[in-house]
Amino acid sequence: MTATETEPATTHEVVLEAEGLTKHFPVRRGLRSLFTRERKAVHAVDDLRLTLRRGRVTALVGESGSGKSTVARLLAQLYPRTSGDIRLHGETITVHGGRKFRAYCRQVQMIFQDPFASLNPVHTVRYHLTRALKIHGRAGKTSAELEDNLRQLLLRVQLTPPERYLDKFPHELSGGQRQRVSIARALGADPEVLLADEPVSMLDVSIRLGVLNLLRDLKERLNLAILYITHDIASARYFADETMVMYAGRLVEGGDSETVTQQPAHPYTRLLIESAPDPDRLDRVGDPKDAPEDEAGGEPPSLIAPPTGCRFHPRCIHAMPKCSTELPPRFELPVISGEGEHWAACWLYEEGAAK
């Protein structure tokens, strides 16, 4: 279905890696807690391992509040991390701004959720794109070269003819066109990695696929590594090669998109897939037994004091005593079809996993 299936897997070199990535946000202390010793923190992301490869789309799926946007911001170095490693081409990188940050974001660019907020309303498309090109030193020497580069950028995101869009203000564009402009701006740096934080969830349903197809096309032509963050697991299946599921700050399952969505292993992934709207399920309308696999009524836990052990155990119908005390590691699962790996962080798979 995608070009990646025909190429040997070895061409997908690792671009960006995260190992043990952790982010805790300190909680403001009230008067009452001023004299106690404990310092509370929101455990937004804990011990996350993630690999982005060239020419591959990796989806990160989770509920709101699961920490998925924090992951994008950590990878973009917009937040300092509490601990862990971010490696670009194998080298650990920590930047806090300035020249080093620019050099980093030349390679790792971010696309934000809301194209209505991420473009400056008082500037034209030309200004936004010129600025991106100039900052990253790709504007060319003459104004003719710059003009040509601008045209190339707009052509890449399928805004044709480019002349019609260059001098428009953001309010003159539709949501889909705006998102395309912000993708063009990200491409202005000629990056290797795109971090797309819910790039289509603010767009109208009918144009979402257009933008996803554009991103896939860019991935193939420019050999980009894309991190696609979403709450919609069906779109992850459609768009991503690899899918990771995040729950309450931890990854719970990962693997080939088709495998994860068709043979979900972790109880949370199963719950997520069961809950997604499914028009083919017409006969089961309104059956209260529709949403199984959930004991605690759909409430994600507080991240200030996350549950011990597996963070899903208070909601899990398969929970065992072990689940509430010990944190499950990743267990490799047998892959039924295709290459790639499939793993779940769940004690249910302890025995089945390769010794």
Add this chain to the structure above:
Amino acid sequence: MTGLKSPVLEIKDFNVDYGLGDQSVQAVRDVTLTLHRGEVLGLAGESGSGKSTLAYGITRLLPPPGVISGGSVIYHPPGEDPYDVMALSNSELRKFRWAETSIVFQGAMNSLNPVHKVSTQMLDVIKAHEPQLSAEARLARAHEMLKLVGISADRMDAYPHQLSGGMRQRVMIGMALVLEPQVVIMDEPTTALDVVMQRQILAQLVELRERLDFSVLFITHDLSLLVEFSDRIAIMYGGRIVEEAKSADLYKDSLHPYSEGLLKSFPALRGPRKELAGIPGSPPDLRGMPSGCAFHPRCPHAFDRCSTEIPVLGIPEARNDPNRQVACWLPGRVPVG
């Protein structure tokens, strides 16, 4: 889900403009729609298609510069004579709202007053509409309602910020149902929630509907959700209804190219992986509506007639089914007669 029953709300030739004079834009055009007793009617469309405007219009909650420029909304109270909501005086309207028709708003989680307890807000509703009830009876009613929507009685005295998003949404639904209205309008009630919570709340709603027998007008942009949860679906585009059919019919055999495109815009979670395209172009701007069929610039099947004449909503020739209507000039979809 069974055969169609008597109507409870009949919307006829409804028009809404924003602004007056030549500055005005037409947000809702000639909408005729009937909500039957005990059914869930889904209203789907993209942003700017006029679906929320329609909901606010029929309850006369439309804030200025919105103007209802024509049409009638006939409400059929059980066992009484029907009347036109548009002709009600302010005091009659106040009685009509919430007791007969209630709304769960889009950002329902934020429509609770943050400085009052849930119980205060709930009791307030009952007090305003049924002043003859004693304080104990009111409290009992509020308790009972919250229990129905799955909130335990000890949460009655919580402030909204102490509840999670899903619980706040349930409180809102409970509040909308507390006077046992005949019609509940839900404007994107679950958009801000996670899929897991969404399914729970909707399953609960379906269960409550069976018990209390109210009708629901369910407005959303998520067509795949509607197909699963509603009995009938009306699709709006550019302020008009372009297709109306039973959910299953619409899903399996949509007649309007827009409905078809919309259905193909949702990647499937099961079955074979398909290449999908969405719909090319972008939704129309109300200030510059295309001539003829509003969808023709994006339509893959458009021909000459589409850009000049506005198609009328009617029972399509090819399917002689009184339960479905479509507004399209394509062969076989032109209305009979």
